[in-house]
Amino acid sequence: xxxxxxxxxxxxxxxxxxxxxxxxxxxxxxxxxxxxxxxxxxxxxxxxxxxxxxxxxxxxxxxxxxxxxxxxxxxxxxxxxxxxxxxxxxxxxxxxxxxxxxxxxxxxxx
Amino acid sequence: xxxxxxxxxxxxxxxxxxxxxxxxxxxxxxxxxxxxxxxxxxxxxxxxxxxxxxxxxxxxxxxxxxxxxxxxxxxxxxxxxxxxxxxxxxxxxxxxxxxxxxxxxxxxxxxxxx
Numbered sequence: 152x153x154x155x156x157x158x159x160x161x162x163x164x165x166x167x168x169x170x171x172x173x174x175x176x177x178x179x180x181x182x183x184x185x186x187x188x189x190x191x192x193x194x195x196x197x198x199x200x201x202x203x204x205x206x207x208x209x210x211x212x213x214x215x216x217x218x219x220x221x222x223x224x225x226x227x228x229x230x231x232x233x234x235x236x237x238x239x240x241x242x243x244x245x246x247x248x249x250x251x252x253x254x255x256x257x258x259x260x261x
Numbered sequence: 262x263x264x265x266x267x268x269x270x271x272x273x274x275x276x277x278x279x280x281x282x283x284x285x286x287x288x289x290x291x292x293x294x295x296x297x298x299x300x301x302x303x304x305x306x307x308x309x310x311x312x313x314x315x316x317x318x319x320x321x322x323x324x325x326x327x328x329x330x331x332x333x334x335x336x337x338x339x340x341x342x343x344x345x346x347x348x349x350x351x352x353x354x355x356x357x358x359x360x361x362x363x364x365x366x367x368x369x370x371x372x373x374x375x
Contacts, residue, residue, distance in 0.1 A: 184363070192368055193352055194354075194364070249364075253303045
C-alpha cells in the first residue's frame with residue numbers, strides 16, 4: 152500500500168523565519184495535496200499538485216512536486232503565528248483511495 | 262454557504278453503548294467521506310459514498326461500524342457496541358469530485374468511550 156512519510160514530525164520556528172516540510176511517498180504519486188489543520192478543527196485544503204515539477208503558491212505558502220513524483224515539499228516564507236497548525240500531505244492511490252501522512256506540527260513563536 | 266456540518270461535536274459514552282454520528286454534506290457534492298483521526302494511526306479513510314451509494318468500505322474497522330447515506334443531504338456513522346479503542350475524532354468530508362484532492366471537511370466529532 153502507498154505510504155506517505157512526512158518530515159519533520161514537529162517544527163518550532165521564530166516568527167519571520169522560513170521553513171520547509173517534506174512529504175515522501177513509497178510509490179509514484181498521482182496527485183498530492185496539502186491540508187492544514189488547527190487543533191480541534193477540520194482540515195482546510197491548501198493546494199493540489201499533479202504534474203512532476205509543478206509548483207503552486209497560496210499566499211506565503213509554496214508547494215512543489217518533484218520530477219519523479221515521489222516527493223513534495225511545502226515551503227513557508229516569513230512565517231507568522233497564523234501559520235501554526237498541523238500540515239498534512241495526502242494522495243490518491245492508484246486504487247482510488249486517499250491516504251494521508253501523519254502530519255507535521257508547526258509552532259511559530261512570536 | 263454552509264460547510265459540512267457534523268453532530269455531535271463531542272460525545273462521551275460508556276463502553277457497550279451505541280453511538281451515532283451525523284453529517285450533512287455541502288449541497289451539490291456527490292462524494293461523502295468518513296475519516297477517523299487518532300494519534301496512533303493518523304487520519305484513516307473509513308468509507309466513502311458516491312451519489313448516496315457506498316463505494317468503498319474497506320477501511321471500516323469491524324462489523325460494529327456501519328454507515329448509511331439515505332439521501333444526498335445526510336449520512337450517519339454508527340458504532341454498536343462502542344469500545345474504548347473507538348475513541349477518536351471522526352471527520353466527515355464532501356467533494357464534488359473524488360479525484361481533485363479538495364475535500365471539504367467538517368469540524369469533526371470527538372468521541373470518547375469510557
